[in-house]
Amino acid sequence: MEGPDIGVLHTKKLSLWLLIITVLILALLVTVILALMIGPVSISFGEILTILFGGDASISHKTIILNIRLPRILLGGLVGASLAIAGAAMQGLFRNPMASPYVLGISSGAAFGASLSIVLGFSIVTGQFATPVMAFAFAFMTLFLVYSIAKADGRVPVDTLLLAGIAIAAFFTALVSFTKYLAGEKLSAIVFWMMGGLWDSRWTFFAFALPMVVAGTAMILIFSRDLNVMMIGEDHAVNLGVNVPLVRNTILVASSLVTAAAVSVSGVIGFVGLIVPHIMRLFVGPDNRILLPASCLVGAIFMIWTDRIAGTIVSPEELPVGIITALLGAPFFLYLLKRRKGVTGW
Amino acid sequence: MASKKFVALAVVTVVILAGIVGAVIILSTGNQNTAGDLVIMDDRGQNVTIPKYPQRIISLGTSFTEILFAIGADHQVVGVDKTSTYPSGALSKANVGSFYTLNAENVTILEPDCVITWTFATNTISTLEGLGIPVIAYNPTSISDTMRVIESIGNATGKSSAAVNLVNQMQDKVEAVTSKLSGINPEMKPKAYFELRNGKTVGPGALADELISLAGGINIYGSNASKYPQPSTEFIVASNPDVIIVENQSSKTNDDFVEWIGIGSGVNAVDQGKIYRINGALVTACPRVVDALEMFAQWFYPELFT
Numbered sequence: 238m239e240g241p242d243i244g245v246l247h248t249k250k251l252s253l254w255l256l257i258i259t260v261l262i263l264a265l266l267v268t269v270i271l272a273l274m275i276g277p278v279s280i281s282f283g284e285i286l287t288i289l290f291g292g293d294a295s296i297s298h299k300t301i302i303l304n305i306r307l308p309r310i311l312l313g314g315l316v317g318a319s320l321a322i323a324g325a326a327m328q329g330l331f332r333n334p335m336a337s338p339y340v341l342g343i344s345s346g347a348a349f350g351a352s353l354s355i356v357l358g359f360s361i362v363t364g365q366f367a368t369p370v371m372a373f374a375f376a377f378m379t380l381f382l383v384y385s386i387a388k389a390d391g392r393v394p395v396d397t398l399l400l401a402g403i404a405i406a407a408f409f410t411a412l413v414s415f416t417k418y419l420a421g422e423k424l425s426a427i428v429f430w431m432m433g434g435l436w437d438s439r440w441t442f443f444a445f446a447l448p449m450v451v452a453g454t455a456m457i458l459i460f461s462r463d464l465n466v467m468m469i470g471e472d473h474a475v476n477l478g479v480n481v482p483l484v485r486n487t488i489l490v491a492s493s494l495v496t497a498a499a500v501s502v503s504g505v506i507g508f509v510g511l512i513v514p515h516i517m518r519l520f521v522g523p524d525n526r527i528l529l530p531a532s533c534l535v536g537a538i539f540m541i542w543t544d545r546i547a548g549t550i551v552s553p554e555e556l557p558v559g560i561i562t563a564l565l566g567a568p569f570f571l572y573l574l575k576r577r578k579g580v581t582g583w
Numbered sequence: 584m585a586s587k588k589f590v591a592l593a594v595v596t597v598v599i600l601a602g603i604v605g606a607v608i609i610l611s612t613g614n615q616n617t618a619g620d621l622v623i624m625d626d627r628g629q630n631v632t633i634p635k636y637p638q639r640i641i642s643l644g645t646s647f648t649e650i651l652f653a654i655g656a657d658h659q660v661v662g663v664d665k666t667s668t669y670p671s672g673a674l675s676k677a678n679v680g681s682f683y684t685l686n687a688e689n690v691t692i693l694e695p696d697c698v699i700t701w702t703f704a705t706n707t708i709s710t711l712e713g714l715g716i717p718v719i720a721y722n723p724t725s726i727s728d729t730m731r732v733i734e735s736i737g738n739a740t741g742k743s744s745a746a747v748n749l750v751n752q753m754q755d756k757v758e759a760v761t762s763k764l765s766g767i768n769p770e771m772k773p774k775a776y777f778e779l780r781n782g783k784t785v786g787p788g789a790l791a792d793e794l795i796s797l798a799g800g801i802n803i804y805g806s807n808a809s810k811y812p813q814p815s816t817e818f819i820v821a822s823n824p825d826v827i828i829v830e831n832q833s834s835k836t837n838d839d840f841v842e843w844i845g846i847g848s849g850v851n852a853v854d855q856g857k858i859y860r861i862n863g864a865l866v867t868a869c870p871r872v873v874d875a876l877e878m879f880a881q882w883f884y885p886e887l888f889t
Contacts, residue, residue: 306688419809422703555681
């Protein structure tokens with residue numbers, strides 16, 4: 238009896254994946270359009286379309302749609318996409334379901350850089366990029382620190398990376414606490430920065446983050462198949478022809494790049510990078526070739542919706558978006574887990 | 584396969600470099616300013632151009648809201664932040680939320696021609712300036728700073744004479760207190776401990792510290808301390824303050840203080856029951872700060888001030 242033709246199976250799988258990606262891209266576009274309609278100030282859909290196509294409208298409405306809502310939605314999508322794909326990549330690289338984009342202590346390093354800028358006014362550049370550049374620079378510095386500590390005999394075992402990350406994170410967190418102590422009336426500013434939020438989204442920040450997120454995402458996606466192979470163990474992967482050091486270093490740098498870009502413009506938004514990959518794994522399975530791009534797209538959609546909720550639910554106040562992501566994400570994930578008891582995702 | 588990946592990596596590196604170049608270009612472009620008729624120098628040292636005179640002001644900070652109302656410029660104010668609750672007229676102005684996590688939509692829809700806020704709200708300031716709204720940022724940390732800011736706001740709103748009158752009244756009240764205190768023996772000055780609602784105390788550079796000194800007292804944390812030090816019980820007991828003043832908004836009751844420091848610890852303020860509460864809104868850079876000064880003086884020298 239003939240078994241199923243592996244070529245046919247392969248094609249079917251690829252077509253299914255293509256369908257999923259296409260649907261998700263369409264969903265993202267629809268999300269962006271719908272999200273433009275939500276905000277503390279009500280503007281009709283017709284007027285939104287007029288403004289988007291360069292028509293006439295009041296200056297305040299034009300400013301709100303084009304200079305406040307649109308950059309915020311796009312930046313939110315970028316941040317959500319970054320955190321989700323970095324989380325999925327970290328979970329794959331460390332073969333650990335608890336891994337998140339912040340597992341190497343990048344967020345603590347970024348927070349310290351931000352606190353230096355916000356509290357002490359110390360930064361490499363002046364003007365609006367003072368804090369984002371400091372956060373970004375320290376995030377990367379943290380990666381190099383953790384990597385150098387974990388490297389031994391030319392090898393970089395992932396367990397050591399994790400431990401070094403925890404230690405460095407604790408170190409920077411302590412330093413941030415110290416700057417908070419010195420902060421005086423600037424304390425609220427650093428606390429809000431660390432809680433994470435998109436209330437300060439601007440086109441300039443979007444331009445700053447976009448190339449890095451695109452580059453980092455591309456770097457991760459290129460190695461999605463190698464990541465699959467590495468999940469059975471690094472030694473096995475070497476035997477199967479995977480250039481383990483190259484893949485590992487590229488994924489580390491790329492994940493840190495997108496995470497640092499996200500954190501530098503929106504603070505430390507938790508939960509998205511941890512939970513979105515798990516949710517997607519329940520829907521599309523653990524193959525990184527579909528999991529990584531799907532997590533990326535769903536992360537963007539998720540972030541845009543939660544940010545709209547955070548910005549309107551207690552208007553004129555703003556709720557830190559991390560609260561919404563946790564309140565929505567955790568119960569939904571638990572529900573999925575209960576429903577799919579028999580499915581191995583991990 | 585490997586060479587394909589290297590090509591991909593190379594392409595990606597080019598994209599990163601292009602991004603960095605783009606970011607540098609954007610970093611070097613400045614913000615735009617709207618045209619207007621009046622130039623005000625704010626506490627950042629910047630010359631801010633506003634219309635003469637702004638009619639759609641948004642005030643972010645209760646101190647500035649109070650000042651605007653006190654000089655009669657309230658009709659020129661269209662929006663305030665959530666902490667602006669005094670005077671009661673402020674509550675009828677549009678509320679734009681917290682000035683740390685400001686949703687710029689709420690400000691934009693009011694079509695402001697000027698925003699007044701604190702210098703340390705740097706993110707909010709650059710967001711608003713990026714949207715073309717002129718921002719005047721002040722940082723008053725003393726009574727004389729407060730008076731200077733009142734006069735500056737008076738100039739910015741076309742209420743200079745009212746502002747000068749207000750400052751003169753404040754000056755009179757200050758002198759009424761300080762004149763009675765000239766000639767007090769420094770050894771006889773009461774020691775004071777002041778606590779904010781967040782549990783911290785005040786050191787050199789803080790407004791309450793200045794009030795204590797002007798009212799003829801000695802702040803036990805008045806030297807060799809940071810601006811908002813975390814108090815130490817041992818130090819308080821060792822310093823033996825004669826008067827304890829706490830922000831009324833603090834969750835600690837006077838009995839909490841007695842318990843915390845301990846009866847019989849020999850601290851004068853506790854033994855003599857001299858623990859006083861003051862509305863925190865008076866201990867800020869606003870016109871009523873001179874009322875706070877009077878209250879401090881009464882508590883320090885009850886026999887001199889009735």
